[in-house]
Amino acid sequence: MEIYLYNTLTKEKEIFKPINPDEIKIYSCGPTVYKDATIGNLRTNVFQDVLRRVFQYNEYKIKHVMNITDVGHLVSDGDEGEDKMIKSAREQHKTPLEIAEYYTKLFFKDLEDLNIQTPEIICKATEHISEMLEYVEELLKNGYAYETSTAIYFDISKLDKYPILSNHDLEEQKAGARVQVDEEKKNPYDFALWIKAPENHLMKWDSPWGPSYPGWHIECSAMGQKYLGEQFDIHTGGIDLIPTHHENEIAQSKGKCGKIPANYWLHGEYLLINGGKMSKSLNNVYLLKDIEEKGYDPLVYKLFCYSCHYRNKLNFTWEGIEATAKSLERLRNSYQMHLNGTDELEESEKQQLIEIKSNFHKAINDDMNMPLALSYVWEVAKFDKKSKEIAKLLAKFDTVLGIKIDKEKQEISQEIPKEVLEIVKEREQARAQKDWEKSDKLRDKIKEMGYEVKDTKEGSQILKILS
Numbered sequence: 001m002e003i004y005l006y007n008t009l010t011k012e013k014e015i016f017k018p019i020n021p022d023e024i025k026i027y028s029c030g031p032t033v034y035k036d037a038t039i040g041n042l043r044t045n046v047f048q049d050v051l052r053r054v055f056q057y058n059e060y061k062i063k064h065v066m067n068i069t070d071v072g073h074l075v076s077d078g079d080e081g082e083d084k085m086i087k088s089a090r091e092q093h094k095t096p097l098e099i100a101e102y103y104t105k106l107f108f109k110d111l112e113d114l115n116i117q118t119p120e121i122i123c124k125a126t127e128h129i130s131e132m133l134e135y136v137e138e139l140l141k142n143g144y145a146y147e148t149s150t151a152i153y154f155d156i157s158k159l160d161k162y163p164i165l166s167n168h169d170l171e172e173q174k175a176g177a178r179v180q181v182d183e184e185k186k187n188p189y190d191f192a193l194w195i196k197a198p199e200n201h202l203m204k205w206d207s208p209w210g211p212s213y214p215g216w217h218i219e220c221s222a223m224g225q226k227y228l229g230e231q232f233d234i235h236t237g238g239i240d241l242i243p244t245h246h247e248n249e250i251a252q253s254k255g256k257c258g259k260i261p262a263n264y265w266l267h268g269e270y271l272l273i274n275g276g277k278m279s280k281s282l283n284n285v286y287l288l289k290d291i292e293e294k295g296y297d298p299l300v301y302k303l304f305c306y307s308c309h310y311r312n313k314l315n316f317t318w319e320g321i322e323a324t325a326k327s328l329e330r331l332r333n334s335y336q337m338h339l340n341g342t343d344e345l346e347e348s349e350k351q352q353l354i355e356i357k358s359n360f361h362k363a364i365n366d367d368m369n370m371p372l373a374l375s376y377v378w379e380v381a382k383f384d385k386k387s388k389e390i391a392k393l394l395a396k397f398d399t400v401l402g403i404k405i406d407k408e409k410q411e412i413s414q415e416i417p418k419e420v421l422e423i424v425k426e427r428e429q430a431r432a433q434k435d436w437e438k439s440d441k442l443r444d445k446i447k448e449m450g451y452e453v454k455d456t457k458e459g460s461q462i463l464k465i466l467s
Helices: 039-057 084-092 096-113 129-141 170-176 218-228 239-257 288-293 299-305 318-339 347-365 370-381 388-401 418-432 436-448
Strands: 004-007 012-015 024-028 062-068 121-124 145-147 151-154 192-196 212-214 232-238 262-268 271-273 314-316 451-456 459-464
Touching: 004 262, 024 039, 024 218, 039 062, 039 096, 039 232, 039 262, 039 271, 039 288, 039 299, 039 347, 039 388, 062 218, 084 096, 096 288, 121 218, 129 145, 129 151, 129 192, 129 218, 129 239, 151 239, 218 232, 218 239, 232 239, 239 262, 288 299, 299 314, 299 318, 314 318, 318 370, 318 388, 318 418, 347 370, 347 388, 370 388, 418 436, 418 451, 418 459, 436 451
Parallel strands: 024 062, 024 232, 062 121, 232 262, 271 314
Antiparallel strands: 004 012, 145 151, 151 192, 192 212, 451 459
């Protein structure tokens, strides 16, 4: 079945045609590890995870590379300010290495909590300085870069077209832009490949131009080429990377080998908070741990992300999270009911499931249309008959969703009598079917047996009533 992807490069949804059908090569821009990843940052990782899972569902092998930016990303996305790592290290009274290690660990903990697959190759900028130096030297040799007293800059005037992803008119930008321009630059929009370090700079390496450190954009070009070659299939990132980082990656690649590095460029949209921007001043910068601390399974956030297409803005509200938590609980309950079901399916019902499975496949292959795909998941979950065949299909769908649909709501202590556990399970099924009258009667029965059942976001808790 054909896969369609929206390509930022062409501004069209296209049939995906791999360079090598035996292995899909993907590069994803990873975090700058100087602070916690917000849920907005993690939305990008969720969409990248779905992309991987869609290719796996289509039985492709994947080689996926993600970088860790632990040097070179200035506080401005241009060439202004100091390195974000150094700024964070100074503020927290730690070394840049300590900052990088601490936030890298937190980032991968978030990925684990969201059941996001780890790319096959994780590469740190600081471990690829030699590759970046070689890349810059090649750009100088090819005439696409020049040296000033402060840096090595890329000369955008040597390109046939710049920019090509955002299509911004640079002449219009120049007219009214408030750009702090290095007077030695040939063009205000030339960008730094390598920066000569002041004497007291914390992160610097020996280079042909003296002690210095890399610019932000060169790392992805150098590491992408090292692990995936001059051209690969897909490059992903957040929409904020289009006008600077990804434009400059393309420029660097064209300057070095005359090629655009990726055939398909995929970008995830912003996450809004209550209809507006996430901002420290508004006190609405949320981390995944904020969701967990309110008692929600972190996978509630992953399922919440599927309520909107990755290319559309998604509005985060706590009301939305609460509703999604109930949805996740119902999906998991439905899975368990089907797993324990003994109904025999008729041929017409089996055919119906085949059609739903096909529709789900078409939805995920249509530029990862997860809202539509979820509608088919619910169609299966709500099937009147309860059958292990249906549970198996839901588990198959979960290879794309990654929400651990087979996770049981709670682990109940073995000290609780088997008779009580059986009634609790029967009550959970009644609640899943919205049979509130039966649910209440079973609750009373449990109470008569000396136990109290409490319904929480994590599922049922059973407590012995103390006399």
